[in-house]
Amino acid sequence: MCMTCGCSGEDHHHDHGHHRHEYLHGSSGQKIAVETDILAKNDRLAAENRSLFRKRGVFALNLVSSPGSGKTTLLERTLADLSGEMGLAVIEGDQQTDRDAVRIAATGASVVQINTGTGCHLDAHMVGHAAEQLDLSGIDILFVENVGNLVCPATFDLGEHHKVVVLSVTEGEDKPLKYPGIFHAADIMLLNKIDLLPHLGFDVAQCREMAQRVNPAMTIFEVSARTGQGMDAWYCWLTERLSAAS
Amino acid sequence: MHEMAITLNAVEICEQAALGRAVTAVTLEIGDLSGVVPEAVEFCFDACTRGTLLDGAQLRIERVAGQGRCDCGKEFMVAALFDPCPSCGGYGVELLAGRELRVKELEVA
Structure with missing residues (x-):
């Protein structure tokens, strides 16, 4: 459906008042x-980020989810539990406020x-500039917490090793x-808040089957x-993948 | 609404290719499995082209249907990423088409 006028046609073109219509008709020009990918610029910048992470020995993960799934709480716990064993850093993405960054900073x-x-x-350009602000020496894992949104972040490569x-x-x-x-x-996939399962009708087996x-x-x-x-299994995976990547 | 960012990127590519000439028409290829809604790109196009070489250009969108190949060798049309193979019922088919997001061609005055 056309979102401009609500019609179902696909072959028409709207006059929104500012068009220079001498261009619309005839189309006899050259x-x-x-033949260029629309995401070519993002993909080039993502490749630069990936190359930087590889050179500096940083394992990068892009955390995506809907708002309120518990990404920041999950990071707080992961940082608190693993900070003695490895160097960890976070790039926080939100539309507004530094509330999440304040929570992460409190973990050290x-x-x-x-x-x-x-x-x-988030796009690769934003993440590249954010990475410039971090001292990557001594960082083993960089978590990028994307904007809470289950749709748009799927399209944009940030240069990460894995989307989680x-x-x-x-x-x-x-x-x-x-x-x-x-x-x-x-x-x-991290299926979070499983402590709430006794209070919900959530079918874990069905969810796993749908995801797979x-x-x-x-x-x-x-x-x-x-x-x-269940966090130990996640930490094991991080440790194994980190040693495989380095 | 990542279509705004997608449309801005497409306009930037077109302006570079047009080399200062006014663009009268643009053809984009958008795959059905690209995660981008063609109608939303149409909606963004006027706002993104205003004051550029593409101001007033006609937007043509060619949709590319999803196509996949299963491990069993069967090739078939894929409408959704979780479609099973019609031959063996397997999931996780290799996508051969449908992820396209491309500026195909321009017409300049």
């Missing part, structure tokens, strides 16, 4: 083959806050089928960032 980890204003996702999707059990088990793009782009229908290669951890349940 054709130029462009290095953190940079990005405010996207009205922007609905966080889904909380209060959101419903069918999110992987409703928002397949992000579950297809991620290969790690979208992405059979998905590795799934069931965790509670609040109680610490």
Whole structure:
């Protein structure tokens, strides 16, 4: 459907008053083959970030989820539990405020806050500049907490090693089928807030099956960032992948 | 609404390719599995082109249907990322088409 006028046509063009209509008709001018990916610039900057992370021995993870899934709480717990064993830093993405960065800084980890204003996702350009503000020496894992949004962040490569999707059990088990793009782009899924399962009708087996229908290669951890349940398996994965990457 | 960022990127690519000439028409390819809604790009296009070489240009969007290949060798049309293979019922097919986000061509005055 056309969002401008609500009609169902696809072949028409709107006059919004400011068009120079001498260009609209005839179209007899020269054709130029462009054949360029619209995301080429983001992908180039993501490749630069990836190269920087590789050179500096930084394992980078892009945490994506809907708002309120518990990304920041999960990071607070992970930072508190692992900071004695490895160097950890965080790039925080939110539309407004530095509330998450303040929470992360309280754990002692290095953190940079990005405010996207009205922007609905982080891109490789923002992350590259945020990384410039971090002293990457001594950093083993860089967590990028994306803007809470289960749609837009799927499209933008930031130069990360893995996209990690966080889904909380209060959101419903069918999110992987409703928002397949992000579950297809991620290969790690943290099913969070499992301490609440006794109070909910959430079907874990069905959720796992739906996620692996979208992405059979998905590795799934069931965790509670609040109680610490299941977090050891997540830490094992981080430690193993870190040693494999370095 | 990442379509605004996508449209701004497309306009930037077109302005570079147009080399200062006014653009009268733009053709984009948008795959059905790209995560980008063509109608939302149309909606953003006027705002993103105002005052640029593309001001007033006609936007043509060619949609590219999803196509995949299963491990079993079957190739088929993919409407959603969780579609099973119609031959063996397997998931996780390799996508051959449908992720496109490209500026295909321009027409200049």
